[in-house]
Amino acid sequence: MDYCCDRPRTHYFVKKGIPGTFEQTSWQLAKIIRLDEDEKRLVEALKARRKEAYSELYDRYSASLYGVVLQVVKSEEMAADVLQESFIKVWRFIDKYDSSKGRFFTWVLNLTRNTAIDHWRSQQRKATPGLTAEAAESIIGSTSENPGHALDADKALAFLGEPERTLMAMNYLQGYSQREIAKQLDMPVGTVKTKMRNALRLLRETFNT
């Protein structure tokens, strides 16, 4: 690991004995370690460019990756191209991944998502300039325009209210920064930041059971 910061490598919680927190943390750690071992094996096999590892990667994650890509590019043909390009990128850049960057699935998801956003943007540049709140909402809201694969937002993201759903969609599926979103939606940047942070904490609570 790089010595990018000179913090002592001591277990702060153990030393300080902060009550409650450590118990919760160690439970999470045990869970992460179990996940880690499985994922570590996969990552090492991917780094060794083992064919069966890429097959396993596809089997594990293709539905999630394809689903996100489809939300971004809204075309099955383009989504297939994007997924293929993303797998080639994983092949090429897998050595750049290490666990200090966080979860492996997040890494693959972000790589794929960014590829999709690049595709979507280059397509949009030809069609309509800029993104409106309506457009962002249509991405997650409209079932009539994309009956095959559109998100049933009310059901799937019921735990997120508005404007959080729109904010998350603009950020996650369109790649807009909080500053850009604030400008687009005519909201103060601080409000956007707070609402998105709350949305993320809610997602954290929802998906860490």
Next chain:
Amino acid sequence: MDIPSYIASGILEAYVLGEVSPEEAREVACLTEIYPELKAELEALQQGMEGFARQFDQAPPAALKGRIMTALDEEAKSTEARIPPVSSNTPLISEEEEKRKAGIPLYLQIAAAVGVLLLGIWLGNQLNSPELETLNQQVAELSTQQESLEKKLSSQSQELALLADPANQLIELAPQPIAGNATVRVLWQPDAKSTFLVNSTLPDLKDDQDYQLWALVDGTPVDLGVLPRRGEGLTQMASIENPDAFAITLEPKGGSKVPTLTQLMVIGEV
């Protein structure tokens, strides 16, 4: 370090949402490696984001997997041709594995390399040694000898053919008293009119003397040329039609227009 305050600052959420500067991103990556609680919190947030993404799950078309695996095969082939990418901070294989794969420790590999180098230098010296030069000279000499032997064999084969041909006349020239036991034979080809001296043995010449061959045609001597100082085998002389006899005289160097009969060495009738 105050972990709860760091978590409460919202930097991890900003990191997950991609709203941090590169410096902040490095800091988060570093601190989460040092503090397991921070890593746990970061991964919990990432898991939340993954949960969000999973809301959109949709199975891709069945044919896509085959297409992607084929594309990866092609990528593998094209990367094999290139130099493999080297990651700056993440080794492809662990050091232990590298050692295991290498099998032979590095110092032994270096020793072996040096050994090969020294052997190469020694061989190089051997190849440039005087012995080799001698050998090369011998080879050159042998090949020169072979060439001359081949020439000799070829000319002797021609001589043999001339001597064996019954159409040709072989005339023995009888030595005169001053010639001692000289032996000279002349081969004459009636059809080609060619004249050859065959293995002539004559007394040694002084520097200012030459032997000259004559043919007698109708009583008149005809000059057939001065004999070479060293003549082995067949020596072709000038051609002549209808010779009656052949004779050799001792003449001043370069030969004479008419034979010096007092110096007649050998003579033979056809």
